[in-house]
Amino acid sequence: MVNDIKIKIKQNSIIEEVKDISNYIPINFTYYDPRNSLFKAGRRDRERVTVYTCNNSENCDACKRNKCAMLNGLYAHSCSYGQIKREEGYTKAARRCGDLIRKRKDEYGDVAYSKGDLKFLCYIGDYVFLPLPHLINYSNSIREKNFFKGDGDIIRKENFTPEFIVELIKYRPRAMMGGEITSYQREEIPKFCSQLKRYMPDIFDKVKMIYPEIEDRIKDIDYKDKEAKVVTLLPGKVKLSTKILEWDGSVIKAEGNQLTFWGLTKEPVVITPDENTYVQIIDSAMVTEDTEFKDE
Template identity: 25%
Template sequence: MIHVELYGGKGLFGGREQPLEASVIRCDKYKSCSYYENNQCLKVRSIGGSTCRFGEEDTVRGYTSKAKKYHQFKRSWKEHEQYRKLGKPSAKLGHIDNFVVFPYPYIHIKEQEDGEIKISDPLMFSDKTAFIPWERFTPELIHRICTFRPEAVMGGEIMEYRKKIVPML
């Protein structure tokens, strides 16, 4: 267990109260993870963020504030040694085990069955995080990534990729 966070409860804008939930993240690759070294994890929940293929997230369903066990449930998770230990990383290159993590938008990178790395325009609802085997992350692949020109759905090049994403590499 590497991280615990609580979600739910009373909403900011009113509405029906949601039962408190404890999100528990477990991972056996944390010792070889550059994100974990910086007290971050791709599995930490965020809106529209990247996610990780390693590790598992379990949700322990709790109670609303009207239940007798609510305060006990909340206190037990808040006192856990891993409570809010990790944050969500910004979009940056990383490594986990023998993979380079490429969490940038506007590009879809996938390893084919024959081992070739295919670069294409992003799919509409695909995860933007690519896990590239370390031995395939070569200068030639980096050159292909930097010179790639993604196309928008309505046509034309997505200029933000060349102006913001490529310099981050």
């Protein structure tokens, strides 16, 4: 590599043993080009690329839904199965600025920006990702730091017991200066219980046996107007833009006058959605354990 290119590599590991990188495959690629930045870039700003690799993508519920824990946080999030490689290339002022980005696009362009940050409860190999804040804090952490892996929201699968889940539900984190962080109980726990029921129904049933009150935490949840992938919803009415259309489980049905930009009247129109077609939910009963929400 030419002398002007500086390479920085961060091993994003939360396990103790040395990793064999030969088993890692690229799952996501991002880059920063100072020449095309939305914000004003200085002449000394360098092009940057980041490659995320994983050795367990086939056994990761997050990766299967195009999400990744390593994308959480401002700088990076730890994952037992992942590594992050960062590189810096030429400055904006250099004539060859962009060389590094072009080279890495040739190598990893097929996974460019293919993953999003992780916001839902899921299994990651032998671990569980908990989408809950404040579990480690300055006042009353739910467990010692070494109970968690890395950033305080991943635990070993064997520790994700019904009893511990009840602790999570009852937990009331406190702020550093005193006082309860009320958003945890008001907002986070109903969402967590809902995800537990949808994504891990067997675990939910076990929790319900020792803590029937868990049903009370989700009874008021309403999915109306939330955006979700239409192909993950049961048939029913959905909203696309401002129009109420019919989803039959295979296609979205409409009348021509609902799509005025075509200049039609009552002609039947059929829209075949793809994996990334999002609609607004009209009826919460359309939601299943497979439903994928845009904000998750």
